[in-house]
Amino acid sequence: MGYEDFYRRSIEQPEEFWAEAARAIDWKDQPQRILDYDNPPFRRWFVGGTTNLCHNAVDRHLAERGDQPALVGWSTETGQVRELSFRQLHREVNTFAAVLRSLGVHKGERVVIYMPHTVEAAVAMLACARIGAIHSVVFGGFAALNLALRIDDARPAVLVCADAGMRGGKVIPFKPLVDEALSRAGHPPAHVLVVNRGLAGEVPMQEGRDVEYGPLAAQHADAEVPVEWLESNEPSYILYTSGTTGKPKGVQRDVGGYAVALALSMWSVYDVRAGQAMFSTSDIGWVVGHSYNVYGPLIAGATSILYEGLPTNPDPGIWWRICEKYGVRTMFSSPTAVRVLKKQDPKWLDSADLSQLKYLFLAGEPLDEPTADWITNALGKTVIDNYWQTETGWPVLTLMPGVELKPVKLGSPGLPSPGYRLRVIDENTGADVGPGEKGVLAIQPPLPPGCLSTVWGNDDRFIASYFSHFKELLYSSLDWAIRDEDGYTFILGRTDDVINVAGHRLGTREIEESVASHPDVAEAAVVGVHDEVKGQVPVVFATLKRTDTDPAGAASGMLQTVASQLGAVARPQRVYVVNALPKTRSGKLLRRSLQALAEHRDPGDLSTLDDPNALEEVKRALERGADAGT
Ligand code: ATP
Ligand code: MG
Numbered sequence: 277m278g279y280e281d282f283y284r285r286s287i288e289q290p291e292e293f294w295a296e297a298a299r300a301i302d303w304k305d306q307p308q309r310i311l312d313y314d315n316p317p318f319r320r321w322f323v324g325g326t327t328n329l330c331h332n333a334v335d336r337h338l339a340e341r342g343d344q345p346a347l348v349g350w351s352t353e354t355g356q357v358r359e360l361s362f363r364q365l366h367r368e369v370n371t372f373a374a375v376l377r378s379l380g381v382h383k384g385e386r387v388v389i390y391m392p393h394t395v396e397a398a399v400a401m402l403a404c405a406r407i408g409a410i411h412s413v414v415f416g417g418f419a420a421l422n423l424a425l426r427i428d429d430a431r432p433a434v435l436v437c438a439d440a441g442m443r444g445g446k447v448i449p450f451k452p453l454v455d456e457a458l459s460r461a462g463h464p465p466a467h468v469l470v471v472n473r474g475l476a477g478e479v480p481m482q483e484g485r486d487v488e489y490g491p492l493a494a495q496h497a498d499a500e501v502p503v504e505w506l507e508s509n510e511p512s513y514i515l516y517t518s519g520t521t522g523k524p525k526g527v528q529r530d531v532g533g534y535a536v537a538l539a540l541s542m543w544s545v546y547d548v549r550a551g552q553a554m555f556s557t558s559d560i561g562w563v564v565g566h567s568y569n570v571y572g573p574l575i576a577g578a579t580s581i582l583y584e585g586l587p588t589n590p591d592p593g594i595w596w597r598i599c600e601k602y603g604v605r606t607m608f609s610s611p612t613a614v615r616v617l618k619k620q621d622p623k624w625l626d627s628a629d630l631s632q633l634k635y636l637f638l639a640g641e642p643l644d645e646p647t648a649d650w651i652t653n654a655l656g657k658t659v660i661d662n663y664w665q666t667e668t669g670w671p672v673l674t675l676m677p678g679v680e681l682k683p684v685k686l687g688s689p690g691l692p693s694p695g696y697r698l699r700v701i702d703e704n705t706g707a708d709v710g711p712g713e714k715g716v717l718a719i720q721p722p723l724p725p726g727c728l729s730t731v732w733g734n735d736d737r738f739i740a741s742y743f744s745h746f747k748e749l750l751y752s753s754l755d756w757a758i759r760d761e762d763g764y765t766f767i768l769g770r771t772d773d774v775i776n777v778a779g780h781r782l783g784t785r786e787i788e789e790s791v792a793s794h795p796d797v798a799e800a801a802v803v804g805v806h807d808e809v810k811g812q813v814p815v816v817f818a819t820l821k822r823t824d825t826d827p828a829g830a831a832s833g834m835l836q837t838v839a840s841q842l843g844a845v846a847r848p849q850r851v852y853v854v855n856a857l858p859k860t861r862s863g864k865l866l867r868r869s870l871q872a873l874a875e876h877r878d879p880g881d882l883s884t885l886d887d888p889n890a891l892e893e894v895k896r897a898l899e900r901g902a903d904a905g906t
Contacts, residue, residue, distance in 0.1 A: 279680040279691065282544070286694035286724075293694065294321065294725060298532070300539040301575065302336050303327045304505040307532070311722060317743045317751070318730065319722035321533035322508035329512055330406035331503045332535050333574035334369055337362045337550075344551065345579045349395035350598055352585035353442035354475065358395045362577075365399070372403035374499030375492045379434050379467045383408030383504050386432040386514065388465065390423060390454060392416045392441035393559045393584045396471050398570045400436050401560065405512060408504035409433075412514040412526075415561025416441045416450065417861040419883045423457035429526050429732065430514055431463040436489075440476035444586060449476040508532025514732045515563055517666045518862050518884065525741060526732030527563075527666050534669060535575060537726025538567055540694065541670045542576035545662070546606045547635065547678035550577030555599060556608035557583055562862055563666040564639065568608050572670075587613050592620035596628035603632040610640045612863030614651045615799065625654050635677060637662055641864055642767060642785055644792050645686045652684075663689035663767055665753065667742070669726040672696050672719070672753070673765050687789075688764040695724025699750065700759050703771070706747040714783075716771055717757035718750040756783050773867055775804030775812050780845045784867065787814050787848065790841045796820050796830040801857050802848065803871035813849035814838075815874050817857060817894060827853035831904030850902035856890035873898060 277285075286293040291310040298307065308324030334346070342363040349358040360368065381387060387409050391397035393416070404411040412430045414423050416438070427435070435458075440449045451470060458464040470479060471489040481488070506512075512531045516524035546568070548554045554573045558564035560582070573580035581602060587595055595617075599607060617624075636651065636659045643661040652659045658681065662674035673689040673696075675682050682691060692698045697720035702709050709715040721743075731738040745752040756768035769785030776782075784802040791800035798819040804812035820830055831851035839847040858866045861884055869879040873894055885891060 277679065279676055279682055282676070282679045283692060283694055287697055290695065294536065297540045297725075298322055298325070298536045301327060301332045301532075301535045303532075307508060313722045317721045317723075317739065317749055318735070320509045321530070321725045322536065325508040325532050326505040327508060327532050327535060328405065328408075328503045328505055329531060329535055329571060329575075330369060330402045333402060333405075333571055334362060334366050335503065337574075337577045338366060341550065341577055344577075345602075346574060347395050347398055348579065348581045348602065350581060350583050351394070351442075352583075352589050352594060353445065354473070354584070360395055365402070368399045369402045369406060370499050370501050371493050371496050372399050373406045373501040374496035375469070375489065376403055376407060376409060376434065377501060378492065378496065379469065379487070381407065381409050381433050383506075384410065384510075386410045386412055386430045388423075388427055388430060388432040388435045389413045389560075390416060390435060390437045390450060391471065391560070392438055393561070393565065393569075393582055394438070394473075395582060396438070396473075397560050398582065400471075401513075401566075401570055406501060406503055408506050408510070410511050410513055412516070413560055413566070414516070415559060415861060417443070417561070420453045420456035420460065422883050423453065424460040426516055426524070427457060427461040427465070428463050429516075432465045434467045434469055435465045436469045436471065439470060439472045439474070439479045442475065442584075444589070447475050449479075451476065451479050455480065455482070506531045509729065511729065513566070515566060515666055518562070518860060518864060525737065526734075527728045528730050528732045529669060530729050533725030533727075534571070537670050537724065538572040539575050542572050542578070544676050544678040545671055545674050545693065546572075546608070546637065548573065548576060548578050548606050553579040553581065553602040553604045554606045554608070555581040555583070555595070555602070555604040557587070557595065557610070557613055558608065563664075563669060564608065567670055587616055588620060591624065592617055593624040593627035596625060596630060599630055599633050600628040605632055606635045606637065607633060608637045608639070610863050611638050611643045611647050612641065612859070614638065614647050618647065618650050622654055630655070630657070633657055635660060637674075639664060639671070640862065642769070642789075643687075643689075644789060646792060648686050658684070660684065661689040663765075667728045668723075669728070672698070673767075685764045688760075688766045690765070691763055692765075693724075698765065700757050700765070701746055701750065703745075711759055711761045714756055714758050714768060716745070717753040717755050717765065717767070718746065719753065721749060721751055723751060756785070775802070775814050777804075777812055777814065777845055778810045782814065782842075782846050784814075786842060787816070787838060787846055790838045790846070791816055791818060791834045791848070793841070794830070794834050794837045796822070796825050797834065799857060800834075801865050801867060801870055803867050803874060805849070805871065805874045807849070814846065816848045816851040817854055817870060817897070818851060819854060819857060827903045831902070835904050848905060850905035852894070852897040853903045854890075854893045854897050856887060856893050858890040858894060859886050860884040861886045870894060
């Protein structure tokens with residue numbers, strides 16, 4: 277079956293399509309009803325079916341592939357490599373589950389996991405899934421305030437943390453951050469379970485509240501904890517969106533729908549099957565880490581590699597050597613990571629035997645054409661941009677080489693995944709726009725399996741955030757899009773990243789693409805800055821490929837490029853050349869802070885900022901004055 281037939285079937289006969297897909301996982305009780313859409317926009321998949329994510333990710337594979345590596349934790353920070361077979365993983369998960377039980381964690385209770393990207397963290401997640409506890413992983417790079425906010429929203433019974441993380445060779449003690457977060461939190465957990473990797477020396481422990489994992493694990497070393505069978509629609513986890521645009525939302529995921537969507541995507545999108553290996557360079561703190569470091573590959577019976585460290589340490593060949601060692605078939609990374617590698621000597625790409633590698637998938641932010649072009653040529657593999665959100669849990673737009681590899685169109689994440697009825701809507705009229713016209717990307721509900729069930733503890737916010745933007749009941753992605761004649765969709769940026777110049781609405785992404793097409797430019801960020809006359813004007817912050825390029829010359833070149841490509845209206849008012857752009861820890865541009873600084877306002881919540889120097893750079897550039905424009 278080709279892609280078109282596959283997709284059409286998922287839309288025209290959704291219940292048949294998903295009932296068949298559901299056979300890829302184990303159920304304790306079979307679903308009674310495939311889809312319940314009696315209470316829009318809420319929907320329930322596989323109603324009455326009972327299953328368990330941990331069973332499907334671990335136990336199910338013991339008989340056939342017990343000795344195959346399940347998880348590989350490769351850390352170039354600690355210098356350690358940990359490989360766990362499915363059998364060893366099963367053992368560790370049972371022990372962890374028994375420890376959680378001994379701390380009084382029950383089905384439906386929350387467990388916050390604040391750990392670096394390690395095998396231990398994945399074990400903690402699977403242990404929660406095993407006993408029906410709801411995990412909420414908080415990215416280990418977040419500061420105490422982010423952690424406190426998430427704790428108060430999730431109200432966990434237990435918080436699991438590591439003694440420390442490491443970044444660029446530096447030890448970052450976690451426990452003091454946890455203590456600070458708990459002193460701020462209104463709903464602290466009864467216990468903090470500390471997984472001590474021996475990185476941080478003496479770990480401060482609070483009597484009665486804090487317990488060390490090691491001694492407890494020894495007590496429960498042979499424990500067998502039965503799987504808690506959950507109704508398909510019970511919550512499996514909460515994951516907060518990255519908060520690029522405001523207060524993070526607690527995305528609530530179900531059990532059965534998620535497992536089925538992941539199982540389907542593993543073969544159809546990522547073309548990975550049991551016994552093969554997948555390497556996602558994300559972090560368990562993000563949705564990609566949940567879906568394609570932990571649950572997806574394991575449900576498929578594949579080996580998953582968890583990498584802790586920088587892509588350039590000990591040298592920029594490290595990822596490719598890992599691909600060679602494990603015969604990785606599919607790699608998943610982000611445009612930001614590729615841009616980092618692009619700055620290195622291309623010889624590193626030839627330093628490993630990549631004959632097993634077939635695909636590189638990239639997601640999380642727009643994949644600009646120069647970056648896509650570079651990596652496609654340098655790697656000589658199929659590079660696939662895929663578009664999705666924390667909310668959706670798996671790709672919305674992608675190519676599906678496991679079904680049929682349609683041609684790659686640079687700049688587009690491709691075609692809809694099964695079950696996604698995508699529409700592009702005019703924000704004013706609410707009508708569908710035609711091919712080549714810009715609108716808001718929307719999903720016609722019911723949302724397919726795998727997508728969020730609701731916002732944790734807040735059904736009203738679920739409706740208000742996602743389903744209240746149009747006359748019709750539609751899920752708004754809050755991203756601009758254009759669909760071409762062939763059905764390929766192009767993402768043009770977020771609906772709140774719009775610049776209104778004298779009544780013309782311009783997407784920052786379009787201007788950024790245009791600036792980035794200038795040969796001197798490495799990366800560009802465009803923000804709308806208040807202007808007395810025009811309302812707003814576009815202002816550019818750009819980094820250059822080479823340090824010896826004249827900034828003023830490059831900056832005026834950028835102005836001309838935009839004016840000739842997009843017209844005089846879009847011509848930026850000012851261009852600032854900087855050495856670095858402020859980004860979140862997940863690699864997303866912090867446009868909100870850039871805009872605030874350019875308007876001489878407070879940059880706001882900077883807790884997700886990756887590199888404080890980048891912000892200082894911007895401040896200095898603003899003081900110094902523009903390199904072009906007025
Ligand atoms: P918040 O919703 O809290 O502001 P966020 O949207 O940054 O945070 P995520 O769910 O991690 O949190 O990111 C999803 C968004 O990332 C998408 O809505 C889109 O704007 C962007 N994105 C993801 N993949 C792509 C892609 N392939 N091309 C373009 N944009 C992408
Ligand atoms: Mg979002």
